[in-house]
Amino acid sequence: MRLRRSMLYVPGNSPSMIQNAHIYGADSILLDLEDSVPLEEKDAARELVRMALSYLNFEDVEVTVRINPLDTAFGVDDLHAVALPMLDAVRLPKASCPEDVKRLSDLLTEIEEENGLERGRIHIHPMIETAVGVENAFLIARASERVDAITIGGQDLTADMGVVKTEEGVELLYPRMRVVMAAKAAGIDALDTVYADVNDAEGLKKEALMVKRLGFTGKAAIHPNQIGVINGVFSPSEEEVEEALRIVKASLLASKEGKGVVVVDGKMVDLPVVKRAKRILMLAGVDFDV
Amino acid sequence: MSKVIRDVRRVLELVGIEDGATISFHHHLRDGDSCLLMIMDAIAEMGVKELVLAPSSLTNAHERLVDYIRDGTISKIYTSGLRGRLGRAISEGIMDTPVVIRSHGGRARAIESGDVNIDVAFVAVSEADEEGNANGLRGRNAFGSLGYALVDVRYAKKVVLITDNLKPFPLDTISIPQYLVDYVLVVDSIGDNSKIATGTTRLTRNPLDLRIAHYSAEVIANSGYLAPNFSFQTGASGAALATAMFVRDRMLEKGIKGNFVLGGITSYMVQMLEEGLFSVAFDVQSFDAAVTSSILKNHNHIEIDASFYANPRNKGCLVNRLDVVVLGAMEIDTDFNVNVLTGFNGVLQGASGGHEDTAFGSKLTVVVAPSFRMRIPTVKDRVSTVVTPGRDVDVFVTERGIAVNPRREELFDRLLKAGLPVMDMHSLKKKVESITGVPSPVTFGDKTVAIVEYRDGSVIDEVKQVA
Numbered sequence: 216m217r218l219r220r221s222m223l224y225v226p227g228n229s230p231s232m233i234q235n236a237h238i239y240g241a242d243s244i245l246l247d248l249e250d251s252v253p254l255e256e257k258d259a260a261r262e263l264v265r266m267a268l269s270y271l272n273f274e275d276v277e278v279t280v281r282i283n284p285l286d287t288a289f290g291v292d293d294l295h296a297v298a299l300p301m302l303d304a305v306r307l308p309k310a311s312c313p314e315d316v317k318r319l320s321d322l323l324t325e326i327e328e329e330n331g332l333e334r335g336r337i338h339i340h341p342m343i344e345t346a347v348g349v350e351n352a353f354l355i356a357r358a359s360e361r362v363d364a365i366t367i368g369g370q371d372l373t374a375d376m377g378v379v380k381t382e383e384g385v386e387l388l389y390p391r392m393r394v395v396m397a398a399k400a401a402g403i404d405a406l407d408t409v410y411a412d413v414n415d416a417e418g419l420k421k422e423a424l425m426v427k428r429l430g431f432t433g434k435a436a437i438h439p440n441q442i443g444v445i446n447g448v449f450s451p452s453e454e455e456v457e458e459a460l461r462i463v464k465a466s467l468l469a470s471k472e473g474k475g476v477v478v479v480d481g482k483m484v485d486l487p488v489v490k491r492a493k494r495i496l497m498l499a500g501v502d503f504d505v
Numbered sequence: 506m507s508k509v510i511r512d513v514r515r516v517l518e519l520v521g522i523e524d525g526a527t528i529s530f531h532h533h534l535r536d537g538d539s540c541l542l543m544i545m546d547a548i549a550e551m552g553v554k555e556l557v558l559a560p561s562s563l564t565n566a567h568e569r570l571v572d573y574i575r576d577g578t579i580s581k582i583y584t585s586g587l588r589g590r591l592g593r594a595i596s597e598g599i600m601d602t603p604v605v606i607r608s609h610g611g612r613a614r615a616i617e618s619g620d621v622n623i624d625v626a627f628v629a630v631s632e633a634d635e636e637g638n639a640n641g642l643r644g645r646n647a648f649g650s651l652g653y654a655l656v657d658v659r660y661a662k663k664v665v666l667i668t669d670n671l672k673p674f675p676l677d678t679i680s681i682p683q684y685l686v687d688y689v690l691v692v693d694s695i696g697d698n699s700k701i702a703t704g705t706t707r708l709t710r711n712p713l714d715l716r717i718a719h720y721s722a723e724v725i726a727n728s729g730y731l732a733p734n735f736s737f738q739t740g741a742s743g744a745a746l747a748t749a750m751f752v753r754d755r756m757l758e759k760g761i762k763g764n765f766v767l768g769g770i771t772s773y774m775v776q777m778l779e780e781g782l783f784s785v786a787f788d789v790q791s792f793d794a795a796v797t798s799s800i801l802k803n804h805n806h807i808e809i810d811a812s813f814y815a816n817p818r819n820k821g822c823l824v825n826r827l828d829v830v831v832l833g834a835m836e837i838d839t840d841f842n843v844n845v846l847t848g849f850n851g852v853l854q855g856a857s858g859g860h861e862d863t864a865f866g867s868k869l870t871v872v873v874a875p876s877f878r879m880r881i882p883t884v885k886d887r888v889s890t891v892v893t894p895g896r897d898v899d900v901f902v903t904e905r906g907i908a909v910n911p912r913r914e915e916l917f918d919r920l921l922k923a924g925l926p927v928m929d930m931h932s933l934k935k936k937v938e939s940i941t942g943v944p945s946p947v948t949f950g951d952k953t954v955a956i957v958e959y960r961d962g963s964v965i966d967e968v969k970q971v972a
Contacts, residue, residue: 234940238904239716272939439712443719 217277218242218498219364219404220433220449221442226251227260227280233267236276239439240446243277248293249284249308257289265296273301279340281306285318294319298326302337304363309371310341311348313358320359335361340406344368345375349390352397362403366435367394369408384422395430404432413438423448451495459492460501466492508689509635509671513547516690520663522548526624527557529661531654532585533629533641533790537700538566540629540667543692545573555580559621561612561653561811562586562856566696574599583621585609586846586856587955595954596852598970604853604955606846606892606968609789610815610822610862611960613656617812617819620962626661628654629695630681633666634674637686642678642797644670646698649791649800650770651680655810658685669695678801680808698794708750708773709743713875713904717744720925721873721902722751725829727923728900728916730869733761735828737783738768738863741792742833744873744902749773749831756782767823768814768859770806775799778806787823789814789859815862817960824859824866832860834874834901836888839930841895841910843872844888846957849881851947851971853955857892862960864897869916876903876937881944884908884934889947891966892957906933948972 223241225232227248236244246267252260264280278301282293285307294305307319319339327334339361343352349372356365369387373380380386391407398405407426410419423434423445434445451459466477466489477484496502510516522528528548530541541560548556554577562585563570571594573579582604587595595604607615615621630651631644641651646669658664658681665688666681709715721744725731737752739745750773756763763783766774770788772795778786779799786806791797799806815824835855836844843864848854864870874883883903899916901908908930909917920927928936949969959965 235713235904239712440710440715 219277219406220498221445222279222406222433222435223439223442224251224409224435224437227264228252228256230263233263234271237273239442241276241436241439241442242433242446243279244273245279245281245306245435247281248289249281257283261289261293261296265299268297268299268301277303279304279306281308281342284309285315285322291322294322295326298323298330298332298337300332304338304340306340306342306366308342308368309344309348310355311345312351313354316341316355316358316362320361323361337361338363340364340366342366342368343390343394344371346372349393352394353400356397356401356403362401364404364406365394365398366406367391367408382418384425391426391429391431399430405430407431407434409435409437410441411437413440416441416444420444420448449498451499455495456499456501459495459499462489462492463496507635508637508686509691510688511691513543513690513692514551516665516688517544517547517551519688520625520665522551522553522625524553525555525557526553527559527622529623529626529657530560531628531651531657532560532562532564533648533651533653533701534566534646534696534698535701536565537697538564538629539694539696540627541567542569543667544627545570545578549573549576549578554578557581557583559583559623561609562858563588563591565589566700567591571599583607583612583615585612585858587853588855592853596847596968596971598950598952598954600954603953603967606857606955606957608815608857608861608960609653609811609859610817610824611857611958611962612653613810613812613814613816614818614960614962615958616656616660617816618962623657623661625663625665626654626657627665627667628658628681629667631668631695631698632670632672632676632678633668633689634672634676634683635689636674636683637666637689638674638676638679638681638683639666639668639686640676640678640680642680642801644668646670646695647794647797648698648701649794649797650788650808652789652809652814653811655680656812663687665690667692667695669693701791702793709747711743714743714747716904717873717875717902718747719751720904720907721745721748721831721871722755723923723925724871724900724902724907724920725752725831725869726755727919727925728829728869729919730828731755731759731761734764735761736764736826737766738827738830738867740830740832740858740860741769742873744875745831745833746771746773748871748873749777753777753782765826767827768863770796772796775806778803787814815859815866815960817862817865822866824863827863827867829869829871830863830867831871831873832864832893834872834883836883836885837872837874837898837901838885838888838895839934841898841901841930842888842891843893843895843898844890845892847890847968849878849944849947851889851949851969853968857957861893861897864893865960869900870898871900871902872898873902876905876933877941880941882934882937882941884930884937890957890968894959894965901930901933903933905936908933
């Protein structure tokens, strides 16, 4: 399991921002070839991102690239350029049906074979940002073994719905819940859309807390200064960690003693609860195997 | 006879400026100062030659001095810093005698000990009365503490105040008392106080600086020094100033109240004082004209002179009571020596300031800087100019890693335990060079263009002419 609380958007046409992308504490970085790159710079950005993936060291941070949609003139070329050993995942914009994901997965398989990469190693993060995509969320989440997170894109989705994105976010409530449920059902991560006002840390925190309650596991950041807030919200509290430690210790003890039932604080604990506790410890960076 | 004079030429005749005289100024108005050049223009017109110019520092407002060096009006300069066109020209070797660079504490020592004898101190003040009582706190060009000039007025043979705000005797707030003052020169304007707070003294939103500041605050929080009653100072660079924001968060979180803040005081420091996070602010230089109202109304915001601040040879200076200081760097080397004076190209473009004074005095010295600037790594095998010796620098913080001085092994362990990316300086250097490559060294000529004096008066380094 990978820690994926925050994912920093980095414009694929900015060398200085790419070079420093991993230093701000984000769990993942997203080098963007799509919406943040103007049409006339698509080729240059693709080449820049390819060079970055070839020569820079992003250390422990998950490296993802948002390619242009495969039905544009750029998508396939993007994929060929960036499918390198350093790439952890491709973000697929405007994923509307499972076939979009399958097509990308098949292309990745071909490229992995051509380049002698381990097959299936590059993951896919479909981005749900159309009304059709929302309705197909579960099918998209299950379309390929490569999918280990799905995300929601608020700007494009509200545009597709013909509504305005508001502070309280009622218009995105259903899509968010649908995407979360699809992710949970598929057993993968759900990442929320960006919070656009980079100077409003309070608003960002409020929205992050809200989507955490819905079940999102992380949130995209559009500016490095947002990462601290996002990581804070999606990291477990001290009380949560202590409780999780008690649960995991009890379950380890129970299995050692050959008992099927785990009891914590006088209450019986089910397997999903143990699983959740382990996830909390992982998020908190607590080693629970010893 | 009245002390009030309204003509620059007349005041110069009265104090009797002669060839070879030593004259001083302060730089509290920073980039907004117009007094130094106003006086120099008049002196040059009188045909006086071979002056020794001994200001507390020189800023971008003083670039035109190049002309007075070229025509022989000025033959020697003592200063804390040199910038812009002036720094470039001096680095290119336009002076026959090397500039002497002193720290703020070192300058106070030199004046008090008689190493530097000021013939006439010209002191810009934002409010004065006709007897020569004065302050920098009121008036349209209020600039705050008069810290550096307070040494000059006590030791100079003659003292000339320059003001654009003459008030009836007596003032109710007196930083400079009348008995030290020979003349009060009244002019239309002493400068522009809106230029005091330049980019470097404002709180940054730059994510890189904030990242460094975050690490730097974590270093402080886990060093053991962030404890009740601690004392604190930050330098004026973006990341150093921003460290205060994160330190404030930690103080609030842990319920820690500090003792004092020191040095260049910003409005952010004033805010922490007003919140009760520190008991006292000792202000040798106000980095923001907005700070002046705090000195006026808050008894715990105290104007101090540069000797009180950092003179190593008086009977006790405040830097020696510092727990933590956060400072910037242009370059640092694998022995932790710091250069804040010459840029990547070897040209004079910085200032010694209080760097070596506070690094010496404080229990924990944290130096912060980006690991590279414009493709040039900050860590070198050897800095081009040593201003602060490595023995006084404990931790170097960048966005890509934190190096701890091997003299502070216990600190290394503490920071490692706290999960911070600590490493030795050589590893950090290699890490940065893996991105930037190794730049070829700057080539210098043989001529010495500046002598860097350590605060005790010894010579710590020399700056050579750029090729």
